[in-house]
Amino acid sequence: MTVEKRMLSGFFGSDLDFTLRQKGTETLIVTGVSTWACVLKTAYDAVELGYEVVVPADCCASPSPEDHECALKLFKRLGVLKPSVKEVIETL
Secondary structure: OOOOOOOOOOOOOHHHHHHHHOOOOOOEEEOOHHHHHHHHHHHHHHOOOOOOOEEEEEHHOOOOHHHHHHHHHHHHHOOOOOOOHHHHHHHO
């Protein structure tokens, strides 16, 4: 199934939350090419909706290294940052 993303957050104006809950999903791994925008907004919305969220730092990027690092600091404070996809795989 494909859920179309309309804004920065994958949850905004989409059926993503409904679809995930229907499937019994509790944990999300969020990655992307815009750490400071789309990844950040989607992860924050997921946390607010009650999902356990994991963001592997080496599976995200941003055009600006400074913006990327700033977003990673926010993820760390939120408690969702994992240093690498390897750590995520080992946890699973």
